[in-house]
Amino acid sequence: MAQEMARDLADLVAERSIIVCCGSGGAGKTTTSAAIALAGARAGRRACVVTIDPARRLADALGIGKLENTARLIEGDWPGELSALMLDAKGTFDDLVRRYSESPEQAERILSNRLYRNLTSALSGTQEYMAAEKLFELNESGDFDLVVVDTPPTRNALDFIDAPGRMTRFLENRVFRLLLMPGRASMRALSVATQALLKTISKVAGSEIVEDAVAFFRAFDGMEQGFRDRAGRVEQLLSDPGTAFVLVAAPRRDSVGEAHYFSARLAGSGLPVAALVMNRIHPDFRSGEIGPGVVSDSGAEAVAPPSEPRAAGVLLGALRQNLADFERVVEQEQGYLNQLEGGVEGAIVQVPYLRDDVHDLAGLSLVAEYLVGQVASGRA
Amino acid sequence: MEIEAFCKQSKVLVVAGKGGVGKTTVAAALARLAADSGMRVLVVALDSSGALPSLLGTPAGLAYEEETVYEATSGGGSVGARVITPDDALLEYLMDHGLKRVAKRLVSTGVLDVVATAIPGIREILVLGKVKQIERAGAADLVVLDAPATGHAVRFLTSASGLMDAARGGPLRAQATEVVEMLHDPERCQVMLVTLPEETPVNELIETAYRFEDEVGVMLTPVVVNACYEPIAGLGAEVGAVAKAAGEELSDSERAALSCASVFRLGRERLQEEQINRLEADLPLPELRLPYLFRAEIGPEEIGPLSEALGEAIDRLPDGFRGRAAG
Numbered sequence: 020m021a022q023e024m025a026r027d028l029a030d031l032v033a034e035r036s037i038i039v040c041c042g043s044g045g046a047g048k049t050t051t052s053a054a055i056a057l058a059g060a061r062a063g064r065r066a067c068v069v070t071i072d073p074a075r076r077l078a079d080a081l082g083i084g085k086l087e088n089t090a091r092l093i094e095g096d097w098p099g100e101l102s103a104l105m106l107d108a109k110g111t112f113d114d115l116v117r118r119y120s121e122s123p124e125q126a127e128r129i130l131s132n133r134l135y136r137n138l139t140s141a142l143s144g145t146q147e148y149m150a151a152e153k154l155f156e157l158n159e160s161g162d163f164d165l166v167v168v169d170t171p172p173t174r175n176a177l178d179f180i181d182a183p184g185r186m187t188r189f190l191e192n193r194v195f196r197l198l199l200m201p202g203r204a205s206m207r208a209l210s211v212a213t214q215a216l217l218k219t220i221s222k223v224a225g226s227e228i229v230e231d232a233v234a235f236f237r238a239f240d241g242m243e244q245g246f247r248d249r250a251g252r253v254e255q256l257l258s259d260p261g262t263a264f265v266l267v268a269a270p271r272r273d274s275v276g277e278a279h280y281f282s283a284r285l286a287g288s289g290l291p292v293a294a295l296v297m298n299r300i301h302p303d304f305r306s307g308e309i310g311p312g313v314v315s316d317s318g319a320e321a322v323a324p325p326s327e328p329r330a331a332g333v334l335l336g337a338l339r340q341n342l343a344d345f346e347r348v349v350e351q352e353q354g355y356l357n358q359l360e361g362g363v364e365g366a367i368v369q370v371p372y373l374r375d376d377v378h379d380l381a382g383l384s385l386v387a388e389y390l391v392g393q394v395a396s397g398r399a
Numbered sequence: 400m401e402i403e404a405f406c407k408q409s410k411v412l413v414v415a416g417k418g419g420v421g422k423t424t425v426a427a428a429l430a431r432l433a434a435d436s437g438m439r440v441l442v443v444a445l446d447s448s449g450a451l452p453s454l455l456g457t458p459a460g461l462a463y464e465e466e467t468v469y470e471a472t473s474g475g476g477s478v479g480a481r482v483i484t485p486d487d488a489l490l491e492y493l494m495d496h497g498l499k500r501v502a503k504r505l506v507s508t509g510v511l512d513v514v515a516t517a518i519p520g521i522r523e524i525l526v527l528g529k530v531k532q533i534e535r536a537g538a539a540d541l542v543v544l545d546a547p548a549t550g551h552a553v554r555f556l557t558s559a560s561g562l563m564d565a566a567r568g569g570p571l572r573a574q575a576t577e578v579v580e581m582l583h584d585p586e587r588c589q590v591m592l593v594t595l596p597e598e599t600p601v602n603e604l605i606e607t608a609y610r611f612e613d614e615v616g617v618m619l620t621p622v623v624v625n626a627c628y629e630p631i632a633g634l635g636a637e638v639g640a641v642a643k644a645a646g647e648e649l650s651d652s653e654r655a656a657l658s659c660a661s662v663f664r665l666g667r668e669r670l671q672e673e674q675i676n677r678l679e680a681d682l683p684l685p686e687l688r689l690p691y692l693f694r695a696e697i698g699p700e701e702i703g704p705l706s707e708a709l710g711e712a713i714d715r716l717p718d719g720f721r722g723r724a725a726g
Contacts, residue, residue: 334631
């Protein structure tokens with residue numbers, strides 16, 4: 020890794036205006052996003068984290084127990100500000116519709132349309148698009164220096180970046196837009212195949228399905244340009260130099276595989292991965308040190324060693340096996356870290372396998388300290 | 400209870416769990432176990448890029464066509480695997496209904512997206528419809544479905560009843576009705592939930608278990624607690640003292656490393672006990688524990704030992720155990 024290219028996560032937190040955390044499900048993305056935002060607040064910035072699906076206890080601790088559209092300020096002892104919100108994808112979309120509709124009546128027609136109401140839950144990419152949209156909105160508001168977004172867990176890692184374009188294409192669907200042409204002209208303009216399709220859909224699922232779809236596109240008529248422009252600006256923001264993509268991974272084959280895929284695809288889109296956070300790293304047992312938060316501090320009652328030499332020998336053997344077993348894990352983890360190194364422009368940060376799942380500000384502070392290098396994970 | 404009886408409780412087993420808990424590993428181990436007791440098993444994945452191919456030893460990936468990935472050395476059992484993506488299922492359905500020639504255009508024109516949005520859950524219904532068709536045809540003794548991560552899994556399985564509300568008539572509604580029938584019949588379909596002995600996965604498992612019962616009305620098998628440490632008796636004793644009692648002298652560095660590893664292990668074992676106790680207190684389902692294998696990477700070689708461990712855990716279940724009644 021070229022050292023002059025390497026940027027610490029601390030630098031990103033201090034300098035960038037947007038940090039997008041991506042990676043596979045179960046890798047600790049939500050916690051990492053919140054901890055990055057907290058690191059920002061601790062560095063004196065006005066930071067906001069947009070979370071998608073936080074574990075309940077963490078959400079409660081942050082005071083964001085329900086879906087909301089506006090950021091909520093979290094009280095705490097840091098020089099900057101920390102705000103958080105749990106993304107309400109449907110509400111965000113509703114706001115967009117209201118903003119770009121030509122009249123309140125048009126907005127109402129769209130909002131009450133059945134197909135529209137299904138959109139956020141049924142059309143893949145909508146959640147991602149709304150996360151990007153919220154990011155854009157928070158950034159534009161001027162209320163924050165740093166917005167951190169936790170991306171939805173998705174199989175296709177690039178959904179987040181592709182989402183605005185995908186949504187635009189959906190809204191501009193040519194087939195359904197042709198149906199809006201007046202009278203019989205619309206049927207003439209459709210190919211035989213499309214007519215057959217619409218007939219089949221009516222047959223298998225009921226004609227109201229097609230009617231809903233047509234009504235939706237009719238209601239949307241005239242708003243496409245506004246939406247397209249907006250989506251273009253969202254896309255632009257994602258590729259802005261002020262935006263950093265941080266990859267979050269766990270040392271498991273699937274997560275590492277996804278991280279590889281993601282960094283390659285991001286690089287292919289001209290958006291290099293600015294840093295990699297590898298969570299759940301085992302301690303370096305040979306160093307004899309374990310970082311903070313990894314084992315319980317509460318005093319364990321001392322266990323007496325076996326008095327009988329043979330039993331003591333058996334236990335010693337088991338302890339040696341235990342060390343050897345863990346060292347094999349450490350070796351595999353190191354292998355994963357080495358593999359990923361080439362695909363990441365900046366720093367690789369290791370966060371240890373912590374004792375508790377993070378569920379309060381104290382836990383987030385500890386993760387934040389690991390992330391910006393104020394405490395060492397005990398691994399080289 | 401007997402392994403064979405366990406595997407024959409239901410024709411379809413849906414394996415579900417939070418991302419990262421080893422749901423796909425458990426699906427593969429379960430399939431191997433059933434095959435080793437003489438059953439013809441079909442594993443169904445919902446996308447081709449998941450962990451299943453590498454676990455089954457087919458790194459090139461799985462296809463829509465079924466491929467045999469394992470044959471038991473005796474008893475005639477086997478594991479086959481295939482992928483049915485929700486888009487595949489939707490396309491196949493439309494093609495079966497007279498749209499064979501335009502299938503590609505449905506995708507390229509975005510019409511497929513519009514259809515799937517206008518009829519939320521249609522793709523999921525059609526995957527389940529396909530699974531139901533396989534189950535009905537008796538092509539396999541057991542179908543193991545590697546479900547999407549839990550939040551999505553509930554939505555996946557509730558899609559059928561949701562669609563029954565939306566579609567007033569026609570073949571799609573009939574399809575949904577049949578899927579709901581399958582989900583409600585414990586002799587045809589049950590759900591196996593997988594977790595790790597850690598806080599967030601346990602929370603999510605408990606919450607999802609009730610949602611599966613209340614919202615889907617499907618029966619749950621015992622839950623699988625994956626990656627459990629087997630307790631070391633005497634762990635926590637001071638390493639230097641143990642060595643002394645054994646009559647050995649340790650170097651400072653060895654003592655430090657051994658002690659570090661045993662402190663870490665002890666911490667994880669305690670955490671595990673806490674979480675398993677909580678799981679048992681909050682969810683009245685028996686559990687099947689699988690051992691932690693000290694590997695960051697689980698491959699085909701580990702599936703054998705895990706399937707044996709699963710068999711032993713099933714063996715320890717009380718006889719005559721029946722899954723939990725739905726609702």
